[in-house]
Amino acid sequence: MQSIGNTEEKKPYFCTKLEYNKMNIEIKSIDTIHQSAQKFIEQIGNRAVFAFNGKMGAGKTTFIKSICEGMGVKETVNSPTFSIVNEYEAADGRIIYHFDCYRINKIQEALDLGAEEYLYSGNLCFIEWSENIAPILPDSLVNVNIEEMGNGKRNVVID
Numbered sequence: 001m002q003s004i005g006n007t008e009e010k011k012p013y014f015c016t017k018l019e020y021n022k023m024n025i026e027i028k029s030i031d032t033i034h035q036s037a038q039k040f041i042e043q044i045g046n047r048a049v050f051a052f053n054g055k056m057g058a059g060k061t062t063f064i065k066s067i068c069e070g071m072g073v074k075e076t077v078n079s080p081t082f083s084i085v086n087e088y089e090a091a092d093g094r095i096i097y098h099f100d101c102y103r104i105n106k107i108q109e110a111l112d113l114g115a116e117e118y119l120y121s122g123n124l125c126f127i128e129w130s131e132n133i134a135p136i137l138p139d140s141l142v143n144v145n146i147e148e149m150g151n152g153k154r155n156v157v158i159d
Contacts, residue, residue: 027059027154036156037066040144043158047142049119051130054146059154060128063146064098067126071096079128084113095123101132110136 023043027036040063052060065077072091080086080100088096097118104110110133119125119138130137145157 022157022159025156025158026149027063027156029152030062033063033066034070037063037070040067040156040158041070044124047140048122049125049127049138049140050142050144051127051137052144052146053130055148058146058148060146061100063144063154063156064126064128068096068098084110085115085118090124095121097121097123097125099125099127099130099133101127101129104129104132107133107135 023039025036025039027033052064054060061079068077068088068090071094073088073096074091075088077088077098078086080098081102084099084101084104086098088098090096099115099118101110110116115133116136119136127133127137130141143157143159145159147155147157149155
């Protein structure tokens with residue numbers, strides 16, 4: 001990684017514990033996203049359902065793709081924009097469901113595709129646009145807020 005104007009070596013990510021077990025991960029660039037994803041993976045623990053929040057283009061899908069790759073998913077990871085949910089298997093056998101709920105307009109649409117079965121299966125669920133299915137989300141939901149900071153940087157707050 002080249003640094004322009006600053007010869008000081010930079011760490012690929014910055015990670016701090018915040019109050020109430022929040023965690024802050026900085027993605028310095030697309031070149032360091034895999035290291036940031038690894039820090040996220042280390043924090044998953046026994047939690048299963050994660051809502052990835054951020055504006056359109058904030059990097060939700062890209063970060064989820066990097067997390068899946070870091071967990072050893074062999075399939076191509078892409079946004080389930082039209083299928084709503086994609087299923088992947090991690091190297092350790094864990095099942096990962098990746099939701100893109102952007103196109104869900106009514107909660108009944110989520111219920112019709114069996115979203116509750118996925119969400120309460122105990123398997124990992126990574127959800128984009130979770131606000132569209134808010135009434136059926138579990139209380140154990142973990143919010144992952146992604147904010148663009150400029151110059152390709154992102155701040156990820158997990159709470």
